[in-house]
Amino acid sequence: MIRNLNAIAVRINHQFLRDRRFMALSMAVPLLLMLLLKYVLSSLPQLARLGVHISDYAILAAAFLVHFLAYVLSTIVLVRDRKDGTLARMFVYGFRRREIVLGYVGGYSTIAAVQTAVVLILTKYLFDVNLLPDIVPVALTMLALAVVSVGLGVFISNFARNEGQVFPFIPLLIVPSALLSGVVIPIRNLPALLQWCSYVVPLRYAVSVLAAVLQEHQPFFSQLAPFLTLLAVGAALLAGASMTLKEQE
Template sequence: MNAGRIATLALRIALQFRRDHRTVGLIVVVPMVVLSLLSYLIRLGASELPLGIVQEDRSPIAQRLVEQLRQVEIFEVREVARQELDALLREGRLEAGIVVPEGFARSVVGQGGDRLLVIVEGSRSRTAPMLFQGLNQAMARLAAAQADVRLAEPQVTYLYAGPQYQAIDYFAPTFIALFAFFFVYLLTAVGFLRERAFGTLERLLASPLTKMEMVLGYVTGFSFFALLQSAIILLFTVYVVRIEYAGNLLVVFLIVALLAGGSVNLGIFLSTYARNEFQVYQFLPLVIVPQALLGGVFWPIPEMHPVLQWIAHVLPLTYANFALQEVMIKGEGVLKASVAADIGAMVLFGALMVVLASVGLRRASA
C-alpha cells in the first residue's frame, strides 16, 4: 500500500471540489440555513391554547372554577357569549370552548343540574390533550379547595374530527403532501438531468421545438409518473395505514396532483442549475426542509417572524397542507372559499414554474 498514491488521489478529490464553487456553496450554506431555521422554530416553544369560556352560571362555585381556568398557564382564556362561541371556533380564533351552564352549582353538590359542556374545535392534534390537561388541573385545584365538591365528567363534543383521531390522522395530510412533493421532485430533477447528460436535450434543442414546447412536453411526460406516484401514496395511506379522514378522496387527489405538477415544474427548473446528480441531492434540504418546517403544521405561521411568514406564504406545500387539512379533517370541499384559494395558489405556482423552467432551459442551452 502506497501512502503517496493515496494522498495524490485524496488531493485530486479536494481540488475537484475546490473548483466546483456551486457544490462548495451548497455544502457550506445549506446546513447553516436549515439548522438556523430549525433552532429558531424550536425556541418558539408551544403557544398557549385559545380557550373561550361561556359562564351562564354566576354562582360562587362557578366563579371559582372560571378563576381556576384563568390561572392555568397553558390557557389563553377569553370570556365569550354562547351565540358567538361556535363562530369563533369555526373561524379558528379559538381552539376550544367551555360552557358553564345554568345549574352547574347544583351538579357539583349532587343535586342534579347540568354538567360542563366542553367543545373541541378538533382540527389540531394538540388541542384535546392540552385542553383536558388544563381542565383536569383546574378541577383538581377546585376540588382540593372545597371538600364538598364532586365534579362530574364534562360533556364533550367535537366540531371537527373526534376522539377516535390519533396523531397519525392529523399529520397524514402533511405527510401525503410532503412525500408526493419530495419523490416527484427527485424523479423529475434526476430524470431531466440525465436527459442533459445523455445529450438528448441538445438534440431536441436542434429540432424545431420551441423552449416552451419542450418544457411542456417534459412536464406532460413526467406528470404521468407524478400522478401515479401521488395515487400510490394516497391509496397506501388511506387503505393500508388506515387513517381516519372526513372529506372526499377525489378532492384530496386533485390537491395532491396539483402539488405534484408544481413539483415537476420545480424539478425541471432547478435541474437546469445542477451540473450533476450530487448537486440535485444537495438542493433537497433547501427545497424540502423549509417547506416541512414552515408549512403551518408543526408551528403556527402567525407566531413566526414576519420574514418567515412571508417565506411560508410563497411555498406551495403551505397551501397544500392547508387545503388537505380542510378536506381530510374538516370535511370541506372545493367550494369552500379557503380551499379554492389554496388550490388557486398551487395552480399559480405551477404556472410560474413552467415559465421559470423555460427561462432556465434557455440559459442552460446558451
C-alpha cells in the same frame, strides 16, 4: 406544440415502462416510507395525550411525501439530458424550450400521479383516514401538488450542470418546505418573517386545502383561493423553467 409536447411525454413513459427496477422502486419507496411513518407514529402514545390525531397528521405527511418524491424524481431529468447530449439533439431536431419543459412535466406527472395514488391508498388503509367523502378534492389537490412539484424539479434542474450539482438543491428546498408549509409546525406559530417566507412554498397551499377539507370539514370551493394559488405557483415555475432553459450556450 401539443404534438411535440406529447411526443416527449410518451417517450418518457416508454422509458419508465422499460426500466422495471425504476418502476418497482418508485412504487416501493412511498410504501416503505408510509409504513415507517405508521410505525413511528403508532409507537408514540403520548401524541394522543397531546391531542394530536395520527390520522390528521397522516394526510399532511402524505402530501409532503408526494411533494418530496415528485420533486426529487424530476430534478435530475434535464441535467441528464444535457450531459448525454440528448437535450442539444432535441433542440437541433426541432423541439422548442416550452415543449421540452411541458413535455417533461407531462411525462413525469404520470409517474407522480401513480405515486400519489399509492400514497392516498396507503393513507386510507394504514392510517384509517376516511378519504372517500372528500376523495375528489383531496385527489385533485394531491395531483396538482405532484405536478407543481415536478415543475419545481424541472425548474431547479436548469441550474445544475451535472448530477452532483443537483444534490445540494434537494435539501435546500425540501427542508424549508417541511418547516414552512404547516406540516411540522402550524404556520401561525412561526415568526412573522418565516410566515411571509411560507408564501413561496407550494406545499403550504396544498396543506392548507387538505387540512381545511379533511380536518375542519370545510367545502372544497371555500378553499379555491389556496388551490388556485398552488396552480398559479406551478404556472410561474413552468414559465420560469421555459425561460431559463438554455437553448444556446
